[in-house]
Amino acid sequence: MAEQPVLSIRNLKTYFYLEEQIVKAVDGVSLDVYKGRITALVGGSGSGKSVMSLSIFNLVDQPGKIIGGEIWLNGVNLRTLSEKQLLKIRGKEIAMIFQDPTSSLNPVLKVKKHLAEVIRTHQKGIGKKEALRMFRDVLSRVGLKNTDQILESYPFELSGGMCQRVMVAMGLLAQAHVLIADEPTSSLDLTTQAAILEELTRLKKEGMAIVLITHDLGVVAQMADDVYVIKDGKIVDSGTVYQVFEAPKHDYTRSLLEAIF
Ligand SMILES: Nc1ncnc2c1ncn2[C@@H]1O[C@H](COP(=O)(O)OP(=O)(O)O)[C@@H](O)[C@H]1O
């Protein structure tokens, strides 16, 4: 591929220093993510997918620590930036949908405030009326009805699945260059799942680079262009979706494939 990757991760290591042992959750991961493509990071439970996405945003908490590697976003190594500089990039250039939406929304802010915050930092100069129209639009695009009621709700008044959809809506609104979606449909019903996957495909066609984190190879087959298979914090297989599905290099990929086909 001639084009430069938008996001390029090199030899990233994130370890958890527990009393009795060191858990090498991410252990030397390298991957490249391109504009207008969906890159899937697939692996079983506990393989390091969520720690990987949190690491990109430098949101790994104690006793976890990023101990090495580089995270290049459009030619800037995020690991060399201050927290203040990172704040400007998070949500704007690189948007995120976390696996646990209840903990990623602020409990004291209404949905409307969450969305307003996205616009405030990234699309200055939008009037109140226009903003409201945009909020209703993104909420209905992720399959939420009664949008006016939801705008006035606090996260605890919504179900986990609804919170997840609000996170997706925030990602859509941010119009980021890169979207990292950690199991974005895991707690949703099939219809909503399909709607969100369709949205991701639309964003990809608009040129967004998407990292789709999932344990579901069916979703990978349907959605992904490029695939990385992660096991015990290490990439064990990678390539285009055709390469990985047609000629899996690792037994682990084969076992994942056998489980669905
Ligand atoms: N806060 C934590 N403290 C200790 N170990 C953790 C913590 N968070 C994650 N881990 C460990 O890191 C590994 C990867 O976890 P995770 O990235 O959440 O997996 P998944 O692929 O299911 O998203 C697992 O072994 C998990 O137990």
Ligand SMILES: [Mg+2]
């Ligand atoms: Mg996870």
